[in-house]
Amino acid sequence: MDIFVPHEKDRNIYLDEIIFFSNHNFIFDNYKNYKESYSIVNIQFPEAIFDWKSPSQEQLLNFEKELISWKKRSKIIYTLNDFESHYDEKKQFLDLFRLLYKYVDGVIHLGNYSLDNFKKYFPDNCLHKVIFHPLYNSLNDNFKTKKFQDMISADLSNKFIVSVVGSVRSQEELDFIIKIFRKIPIANKFLIVPRVLKFNKIPDYIPTRFRKYYKKMIEKRGWFLLSKKRYYFMSQFIEYNYLVDLVKQSSLMIIPRIRSLNSGNLYLGLTFDKPMIIPEIGNLTETAKNLKLPLLNFKKGNYKEVISEVLSLESNQYFTSNDYLAKKSMYHPRKIAHDYDVFFNKIKGI
CATH class of the missing domain: 3.40.50.2000 (Glycogen Phosphorylase B;)
Structure with a gap:
């Protein structure tokens, strides 16, 4: 399967460790370059979708349209590295995170603490799985x-x-x-x-x-x-x-x-x-x-x-x-x- 990651590859190479052994093909690209052939959209770092800059309301509205479009052909999975953006005191990314929680089909939790405390924030039909962070x-x-x-x-x-x-x-x-x-x-x-x-x-x-x-x-x-x-x-x-x-x-x-x-x-x-x-x-x-x-x-x-x-x-x-x-x-x-x-x-x- 082709797995689409809708942002640039992060400098943290932890996902590279997984990709090396995976049977699937991971594609990193701007979220606007989604293709209907992608089986999975795997979001790792929500802030990276907008190059780590807080999105405007117009950008969020357009991104929501993209999410709705993706769900017609693909499954959206969020790897929950963070529930909210790190030290986002002005809550500039809060609406982006909430938007993802509304539309994802599956969540990968990096531990049972995450599963136990944050499962309730996602849709009832959302699938959840605990998969730990890999070694480097x-x-x-x-x-x-x-x-x-x-x-x-x-x-x-x-x-x-x-x-x-x-x-x-x-x-x-x-x-x-x-x-x-x-x-x-x-x-x-x-x-x-x-x-x-x-x-x-x-x-x-x-x-x-x-x-x-x-x-x-x-x-x-x-x-x-x-x-x-x-x-x-x-x-x-x-x-x-x-x-x-x-x-x-x-x-x-x-x-x-x-x-x-x-x-x-x-x-x-x-x-x-x-x-x-x-x-x-x-x-x-x-x-x-x-x-x-x-x-x-x-x-x-x-x-x-x-x-x-x-x-x-x-x-x-x-x-x-x-x-x-x-x-x-x-x-x-x-x-x-x-x-x-x-x-x-x-x-x-x-």
Whole structure:
């Protein structure tokens, strides 16, 4: 079957892992280039349909007509990476998400938390299936990496590297990262955060000529508590060649999510068997519990306990245990692709 993804391919290659093992053909293109021959329309990231820009009411009306037209020939499936747009405080994408919920024929949930909490928002005749996020296996074997050290001026030799490879989208997430880092009881620790997004708002009362200074001051909020010899912050997308090298060098990874439903960072860490600080949120909870990995509970504030347990995983040879390896195989891209194919066939009545 031809599977139409009505937006450009995201830089996150998780779907590529599935496509490699799938029996079906995936086509990425602008939503206006839909063809009646497409059996399935699989929407991954709703915001990408309009190039990550909030659509106007006119655009939404036209897109609704497209959805109605698609349903005459194809089945529309939404992979629920997010229930709403990340940190969309002005709710600019809310109408787009609601429009999709109204017309989709099937939903792929990345965990039972998603299924249990969000199934009610979709039509009664909508089919639902839990299919987990795949590992990033294509980055593991024979992947050509470039030294991350070449990108930065800091000396990483003999350092206990703590990395945060996902985008940091809010001050809340940044505070969370720094709080954990400061509690790690290791002298030679070094924090690397490659992508801190420019999430801080500049108040209207700040004069134009002072805005750039205000912005710099806010971006460094909290960082002054860290010695410059212990951290390196960046604000750019890191190509996988460098990112993989960083992950391999990391002694510990922090999953920086506070309110998210899913995080590919967890599965990137699992791909390379890395100790991780995993918050007890959304679908992350199910995967971590399945693999018997410690979870950080915000209400309990069990930072010290979780950090201690996570740091002991490698010394206890947990990542080479048969139990861990068997459960990790559940997330192999081959299995995830098979689950996608079965669901596609089912929804088409094949």
